[in-house]
Amino acid sequence: MARNEGTIDRALRVIAGIVLIVMALRGMYTPWTWIGVVPLLTGLVGMCPLYSVLGINTCKVR
Numbered sequence: 001m002a003r004n005e006g007t008i009d010r011a012l013r014v015i016a017g018i019v020l021i022v023m024a025l026r027g028m029y030t031p032w033t034w035i036g037v038v039p040l041l042t043g044l045v046g047m048c049p050l051y052s053v054l055g056i057n058t059c060k061v062r
Contacts, residue, residue, distance in 0.1 A: 013043030
């Protein structure tokens with residue numbers, strides 16, 4: 001499982017995921033709040049399955 005996310009991409013995903021999950025836990029439900037788990041996990045792992053399918057790689061190290 002090769003990484004395909006750069007440092008900035010990963011940081012933004014983790015931040016967005018945490019914000020969405022906190023919103024869900026505080027009762028601010030929108031259709032996107034619990035989906036915050038997806039960017040959080042992909043940011044922590046460093047690999048996005050959609051990037052793999054589309055051939056996108058934001059990681060500088062290959």
